[in-house]
Amino acid sequence: MIDYANFTPWRALAGGALIGGAAALLLLGSGRVAGVSSVVGALLRPIPGDIGWRVAFVAGLIAAPLLWRLQGAVPAVRVDVSDALLVLAGLLVGIGTRYGSGCTSGHGVCGVARLSPRSLVATGCFMATGFASAYVLRHVVA
């Protein structure tokens, strides 16, 4: 059953278009793929000359809510799991995205946009276990 009270198709499309626009800008302006896990991950063993743009992109992401604040209240960030589960989730996301060479942005947006077979497979995998773990945690063990 669709949750019409929370379904926001126009905001979702508009926000998505901005995300795609940002990926297009980074690609055509800097020649880089906007995959957040790879942008961050490569900073852990930085290569000289390959640091500045990564730090700038991450800083832009973190600064976005600060810019937003100039025109109104920032949307709430709501979390429905314990701190222990947050840490477990963070570890899995960190390890998994580095082994899998990408996350929702690198594979899900950029890779799918260029119809990369690797990214299509990766996106199918993380969507499948995303559905599964969200279900198990909230309906089986809860």
Added chain:
Amino acid sequence: MQIVVAAIAGLVFGIGLLVSGMADPVKVIGFLDLAGRWDPSLAFVMLGAVGVAAPAFFIARRRVRVWSGAAMRLLVAGAIDGRLIGGSLLFGIGWGIAGFCPGPALVALGVGSLPAVWFSAAMVGGMALQGALERWRAPAPDAAR
């Protein structure tokens, strides 16, 4: 120049996540939790993002350099192997637990969310752990001799 482009791209990306509602893990879980009342918004975010990004990737495919003169660095296609599949499966498990993936977690840091601090710290720890595991399993060629 590249740094300015990257900063603007990060800002626009982050604003996009805020507009779409994807910086809010509960909204993401509303999509991932198919049982019960389902919020399809995330699929529309992907649709919008892929629709706008696809022409850029089409153009990029035939370019060697970008406007600023920098090299076009499209990632080299690798194999569809156990690392790609296993890593992506693990990532999905973590995503479905918390509702955070890397981009939204960083935006949520800027919102001042404490849960985002725990998640992001653990995520960077996981990335470092993966790097350490890689180096342990496959030492540098010199050391292997």
